């Protein structure tokens with residue numbers, strides 16, 4: 001093909017649509033985008049021999065450059081409608097914030113705050129004091145510290161309490177949490193030495209006891225958040241570990257993972273130990289995530305003995321793991337929902353987990369009706385029906401827990417792969433479940449107002465197939 005048919009940079013820059021872009025985008029970036037698209041086209045022509053006339057080439061470069069600039073302007077993080085029925089969807093940002101939490105975050109992010117100032121005394125204060133009294137009142141812990149995430153919490157605890165010494169863990173609890181949190185790797189990073197005891201399925205208290213030596217720094221219990229070992233099994237209980245630790249003057253640390261502050265069994269979830277239960281058991285430190293069952297922003301919360309927490313506050317590693325004011329603002333407002341009233345009414349994660357079946361069914365019936373109405377005049381309207389489905393807690397919590405839910409199944413006469421892709425790249429993105437030649441929209445994980453958008457997005461997705 002003739003590369004001489006390629007328009008010049010200057011010619012493209014004179015196009016009215018590109019000149020329009022310059023009003024909302026720095027000129028240097030516009031020029032860069034045009035150059036890049038021209039060189040893409042040049043490359044394509046040389047490798048494929050594809051023929052373009054001058055007009056086609058210009059059109060392509062202009063359109064692609066604009067697309068590139070628009071996506072630069074808006075960034076790539078965008079709203080997603082989660083219709084998968086997985087409440088704590090790790091790939092979708094785990095816990096959505098409550099209105100109270102997101103409003104507080106925005107309100108405090110827009111100005112200055114007393115992040116590190118004691119306003120009473122007019123002196124320098126600590127960012128860590130803000131959440132402490134709330135956390136202590138809610139849990140009865142002696143002291144609290146909040147860091148970037150739970151991985152950071154475990155890292156800081158191990159580095160502070162066990163660097164160059166030994167940490168004893170059951171082989172049944174050497175977890176990997178999606179996205180590369182692995183107990184052995186965190187241990188190595190912290191500078192502590194891992195001592196594995198027991199076997200995958202059976203670990204006894206005596207295994208811990210026999211491994212204790214003068215090199216031992218602490219006993220670590222890890223919540224097997226995302227898997228269960230079933231059948232011929234045994235684990236030392238937290239109670240037993242605590243008593244063993246007390247006898248040997250060794251702290252016991254529990255990585256609780258998705259620690260909940262409330263017992264969810266009245267809503268039909270399996271009984272799992274709450275944060276307060278662990279502290280009651282006498283563990284010296286418990287760590288958990290802010291954005292799993294707690295329902296707040298990404299954070300790692302450490303509760304327990306004051307002396308150990310003070311040691312962690314003095315560790316310089318904390319500087320690299322510290323939380324930002326926006327997180328503190330979001331977490332304060334999340335915790336205030338536990339203080340002021342019924343968190344299951346205010347915190348989206350808890351609200352979604354505790355919804356009753358009748359309510360979900362009503363919502364599915366409504367959604368199905370608006371989908372039928374919205375697709376009525378399409379050439380070949382798909383079959384739309386309400387179905388009973390099983391939702392999931394997700395986020396590596398309650399791996400065996402089925403949440404009975406309702407969804408809307410839309411059955412097409414074709415493989416919906418391309419449609420699903422169209423829905424994924426729409427704005428906002430819509431993520432359904434896929435089942436052979438159907439998609440299923442779970443209503444449990446839809447947020448306020450999202451149900452109204454779905455018929456529109458689906459219509460657009462179907463139209464884009466043509």
Ligand SMILES: *Cc1c(COP(=O)(O)O)cnc(C)c1O
Pocket residue numbers: 149150151152175177181222223224225226255256257258288289290299300395396
């Ligand atoms: C989720 C989880 C982690 C990691 O927490 P992040 O907040 O994602 O860093 C660590 N341990 C356990 C047991 C978990 O469930």
